[in-house]
Amino acid sequence: xxxxxxxxxxxxxxxxxxxxxxxxxxxxxxxxxxxxxxxxxxxxxxxxxxxxxxxxxxxxxxxxxxxxxxxxxxxxxxxxxxxxxxxxxxxxxxxxxxxxxxxxxxxxxxxxxxxxxxxxxxxxxxxxxxxxxxxxxxxxxxxxxxxxxxxxxxxxxxxxxxxxxxxxxxxxxxxxxxxxxxxxxxxxxxxxxxxxxxxxxxxxxxxxxxxxxxxxxxxxxxxxxxxxxxxxxxxxxxxxxxxxxxxxxxxxxxxxxxxxxxxxxxxxxxxxxxxxxxxxxxxxxxxxxxxxxxxxxxxxxxxxxxxxxxxxxxxxxxxxxxxxxxxxxxxxxxxxxxxxxxxxxxxxxxxxxxxxxxxxxxxxxxxxxxxxxxxxxx
Amino acid sequence: xxxxxxxxxxxxxxxxxxxxxxxxxxxxxxxxxxxxxxxxxxxxxxxxxxxxxxxxxxxxxxxxxxxxxxxxxxxxxxxxxxxxxxxxxxxxxxxxxxxxxxxxxxxxxxxxxxxxxxxxxxxxxxxxxxxxxxxxxxxxxxxxxxxxxxxxxxxxxxxxxxxxxxxxxxxxxxxxxxxxxxxxxxxxxxxxxxxxxxxxxxxxxxxxxxxxxxxxxxxxxxxxxxxxxxxxxxxxxxxxxxxxxxxxxxxxxxxxxxxxxxxxxxxxxxxxxxxxxxxxxxxxxxxxxxxxxxxxx
Numbered sequence: 272x273x274x275x276x277x278x279x280x281x282x283x284x285x286x287x288x289x290x291x292x293x294x295x296x297x298x299x300x301x302x303x304x305x306x307x308x309x310x311x312x313x314x315x316x317x318x319x320x321x322x323x324x325x326x327x328x329x330x331x332x333x334x335x336x337x338x339x340x341x342x343x344x345x346x347x348x349x350x351x352x353x354x355x356x357x358x359x360x361x362x363x364x365x366x367x368x369x370x371x372x373x374x375x376x377x378x379x380x381x382x383x384x385x386x387x388x389x390x391x392x393x394x395x396x397x398x399x400x401x402x403x404x405x406x407x408x409x410x411x412x413x414x415x416x417x418x419x420x421x422x423x424x425x426x427x428x429x430x431x432x433x434x435x436x437x438x439x440x441x442x443x444x445x446x447x448x449x450x451x452x453x454x455x456x457x458x459x460x461x462x463x464x465x466x467x468x469x470x471x472x473x474x475x476x477x478x479x480x481x482x483x484x485x486x487x488x489x490x491x492x493x494x495x496x497x498x499x500x501x502x503x504x505x506x507x508x509x510x511x512x513x514x515x516x517x518x519x520x521x522x523x524x525x526x527x528x529x530x531x532x533x534x535x536x537x538x539x540x541x542x543x544x545x546x547x548x549x550x551x552x553x554x555x556x557x558x559x560x561x562x563x564x565x566x567x568x569x570x571x572x573x574x575x576x577x578x579x580x581x582x583x584x585x586x587x588x589x590x591x592x593x594x595x596x597x598x599x600x601x602x603x604x605x606x607x608x609x610x611x612x613x614x615x616x617x618x619x620x621x622x623x624x625x626x627x628x629x630x631x632x633x634x635x636x637x638x639x640x641x642x643x644x645x646x647x648x649x
Numbered sequence: 650x651x652x653x654x655x656x657x658x659x660x661x662x663x664x665x666x667x668x669x670x671x672x673x674x675x676x677x678x679x680x681x682x683x684x685x686x687x688x689x690x691x692x693x694x695x696x697x698x699x700x701x702x703x704x705x706x707x708x709x710x711x712x713x714x715x716x717x718x719x720x721x722x723x724x725x726x727x728x729x730x731x732x733x734x735x736x737x738x739x740x741x742x743x744x745x746x747x748x749x750x751x752x753x754x755x756x757x758x759x760x761x762x763x764x765x766x767x768x769x770x771x772x773x774x775x776x777x778x779x780x781x782x783x784x785x786x787x788x789x790x791x792x793x794x795x796x797x798x799x800x801x802x803x804x805x806x807x808x809x810x811x812x813x814x815x816x817x818x819x820x821x822x823x824x825x826x827x828x829x830x831x832x833x834x835x836x837x838x839x840x841x842x843x844x845x846x847x848x849x850x851x852x853x854x855x856x857x858x859x860x861x862x863x864x865x866x867x868x869x870x871x872x873x874x875x876x877x878x879x880x881x882x883x884x885x886x887x888x889x890x891x892x893x894x895x896x897x898x899x900x901x902x903x904x905x906x907x908x909x910x911x912x913x914x915x916x917x918x919x920x921x922x923x924x925x926x927x928x929x930x931x932x933x934x935x936x937x938x939x940x941x942x943x944x945x946x
Contacts (some may be wrong), residue, residue, distance in 0.1 A: 283749040283795060285720040294746055302734070464730030468791060471697040471724045472747045474716070635699060637728075 291473040295481020300489055303452060313493060320497050321504050328508025337407040338377040340368040346383045347396055357411050372401055379405040434599055435574035438524055438592050441497060443567040446535050449490040453482055453536050454543035454552050461547045466634050475631035483536045490532050494525060517599060523608055524595040531591035534619040535563060541626035544633040545641045562588045570596060577602060585611050587618040650674050651799055651830045656695055656705030665691045667855045673830040680845035681834040682941060688854040689834040690727045693803050697724050720748055723797030725805055729788050733777035737787050741794050748795035762790040765820055781808050789817055800824055802833040806840050818844050842937040852945040869940045873904050874914060877929040878921060888917055902933060
């Protein structure tokens with residue numbers, strides 16, 4: 272008994288490549304967003320970024336004006352009160368002014384030089400402090416010589432350090448978090464063998480592209496949220512000057528991150544496809560981990576070394592951290608980020624081609640670790 | 650009709666498939682049997698395009714298969730796998746959509762399938778929380794959700810209890826009745842014997858026998874007959890050209906040899922009627938297990 276075959280036209284048209292990719296990406300994102308660990312750690316990261324920016328601003332604002340005391344009606348009182356940047360308290364006597372220093376109400380008492388053994392031509396002030404010379408007060412009372420810098424740096428070195436740390440840390444955290452997610456997701460499909468059903472439905476390229484896209488979108492979302500939060504934090508704590516100088520670097524950072532992350536994501540997926548068990552992910556992805564960690568350490572230790580930063584800003588793996596750093600320092604010409612971006616995009620495209628080859632050739636080889644050479648040859 | 654023609658495949662010098670050819674007719678439940686390592690899974694993977702063949706071709710209705718054709722296949726791989734942390738229904742809907750279904754169509758089919766597989770109550774549970782038998786049913790739903798036009802199932806009955814076997818069997822037979830070619834492998838030969846229309850026996854990477862179940866049974870059981878009489882059947886031993894294989898009072902199993910086999914059989918029947926009532930007289934019914942053992946020898 273031979274029944275007639277159903278109509279030749281398929282009941283459901285095969286999905287286009289882009290549709291398959293988007294379905295896979297959606298699944299990746301919804302599974303990640305359902306993970307409580309991910310949501311909580313993201314929340315903590317966001318709070319930490321906002322808190323550090325706001326608290327940094329508040330602390331900086333509070334320490335601005337040192338407090339001093341002067342004796343009422345003394346020769347220096349009116350002079351000191353006229354100096355900007357000092358918070359002046361008036362005391363009835365010299366003893367009372369010194370008492371304010373002792374009980375910590377003020378940083379120092381400023382007395383006239385004539386009460387001591389002042390020599391002619393010396394400072395008209397005597398500064399009385401508790402146990403160490405109050406630098407801020409002394410600076411406010413001093414006449415500073417004119418300083419001319421031959422190579423002026425726009426930025427305070429401490430801020431440079433923190434900006435370097437922030438770029439390095441955010442890239443590092445994000446790349447590790449989502450890179451590991453991709454690696455686990457690839458191995459999960461191999462380990463549970465669901466990959467065989469998937470590959471009988473869609474191509475390995477669509478599967479890989481969907482994974483990279485889904486996790487990249489989440490990573491970009493996280494980075495963008497951090498960038499916006501940092502901007503809001505700078506605004507509400509009144510640090511608009513820093514926001515102005517940091518803004519362009521942050522935008523370039525996000526642009527470089529987009530391509531840099533896709534590059535790393537493809538590498539994570541390709542290397543993870545070589546193994547079949549979650550336990551083996553660590554060892555097989557460690558070279559990729561190195562590529563993520565090295566820029567992080569370099570930017571922290573060498574953020575004041577123009578040569579190292581210069582090289583970093585062109586090497587594709589470190590460019591997302593190196594180039595924004597140089598832009599912040601003002602040491603990069605306007606065309607440099609564009610060239611570096613082209614290098615990054617070309618390398619990323621090449622890695623995607625190689626990565627998808629390794630991925631497609633390794634997916635169905637379960638059991639022992641697949642040798643890289645076999646995976647490339649197919 | 651699904652046709653596998655002259656397919657060969659080697660793994661690093663070891664020949665896993667050697668010139669394998671067979672067909673799976675429309676609406677035919679085709680059992681694919683063979684020992685461990687005989688090449689069943691490799692053949693199925695090649696049909697699905699998950700694995701490439703060194704030589705030979707797979708065609709559907711005379712046309713070489715394209716990836717778009719294969720998207721219309723329903724496949725259940727030997728190594729089971731679904732996402733452990735995804736919910737059953739959600740997962741099957743996802744697989745349906747990967748096959749190009751709309752969300753609504755995939756949802757409708759998923760609900761219907763889970764109900765007919767008696768898994769409807771567990772639709773909202775994660776796969777990892779199901780028992781192995783229920784995971785197996787979910788796996789079958791995953792292979793059927795997109796209303797495939799060809800079904801290739803590797804060991805669909807393994808790990809199922811007898812009731813579940815009947816449920817799954819019912820679903821598959823219903824599919825075949827729609828005119829879908831169904832190829833399934835199994836080690837449980839009694840189930841295969843019960844439900845298959847056609848049979849392909851593979852051993853050592855090559856097809857040893859294929860055809861309809863009745864054809865194979867008559868081809869391999871041709872020379873033996875069973876007879877059951879009301880009286881003693883001892884006289885059979887004296888009939889020319891007959892060798893009694895088994896004997897128990899009124900029952901005898903005998904073999905006829907030589908070119909005159911048909912004539913000898915007729916003579917035996919005529920003589921039996923003279924000795925008394927004949928309760929049964931038939932070619933020996935060979936179980937699939939017996940045929941299988943004989944074929945792969």
